Amino acid sequence: MSVLQAAGLWSGLLILLLVLLAFRVVANRRRHKVLFGDGGVKQVVVATRAFGNAAEYIPVGIGALILLALLGYPLWAVHAVGGTLLAGRIIHGFGLSHGRGPGVGRLIGMILTLLALIGAAGALVICPLMA
Numbered sequence: 001m002s003v004l005q006a007a008g009l010w011s012g013l014l015i016l017l018l019v020l021l022a023f024r025v026v027a028n029r030r031r032h033k034v035l036f037g038d039g040g041v042k043q044v045v046v047a048t049r050a051f052g053n054a055a056e057y058i059p060v061g062i063g064a065l066i067l068l069a070l071l072g073y074p075l076w077a078v079h080a081v082g083g084t085l086l087a088g089r090i091i092h093g094f095g096l097s098h099g100r101g102p103g104v105g106r107l108i109g110m111i112l113t114l115l116a117l118i119g120a121a122g123a124l125v126i127c128p129l130m131a
Contacts, residue, residue: 001075002075002091003068003069003072003073003075003078004069004070004072006069006075006078006079007065007069007078007082009067009082010016010062010065010078010079010081010082010085010086011062011066011082012087013082014058014061014062014082014085014086014089015038015058015062015089016095017054017058017086017089018051018054018055018058021047021050021051021054021093021110022051023049024047024051024097025044025047025048025051025112027047028044028047029044030042031043032044032060037092041094043085044046044049046096046097047097049095050097051094052078052094053092053096054079054089054092055090057113057117058084058085060088060117061082061085061113061116061117061120062079063080064117064120064124065082065085065120067120067124068081068120068124069125071127072122074084077123080116080119080122081116081119084112084115084116084119085112085113085116085117087112088108088110088111088112088113088114088116089108089109089113089116090109090110091105091108091112092105092106092109092110092112092113093109094109095107095108095109099110105109115123
């Protein structure tokens with residue numbers, strides 16, 4: 001597997017997660033007969049926030065994965081960022097959807113997400129300084 005293929009793999013998995021979360025919003029809106037927004041229905045609010053939170057972090061992560069690959073970072077670095085980001089987003093989404101208030105799932109998910117993004121950012125900032 002090439003580095004660019006690895007970036008594509010993780011990007012594709014992250015996009016599928018985003019689509020899955022979007023389907024959950026639609027399903028909750030249909031179940032509770034909410035046409036627009038969240039209608040003040042807790043389940044719709046939670047599903048919408050889980051999707052929205054993922055939509056805030058996933059595009060940045062995908063951009064970082066592509067740049068790491070294009071800049072010639074090793075395969076393990078792309079897998080580390082992609083795997084950590086995907087795990088963080090899954091754990092966070094599950095913790096948000098199935099927990100009550102701030103919980104361990106949300107905390108671990110955000111820590112993993114931020115570790116992936118900080119690692120990628122650090123690598124991207126250091127790259128031109130090392131050239």
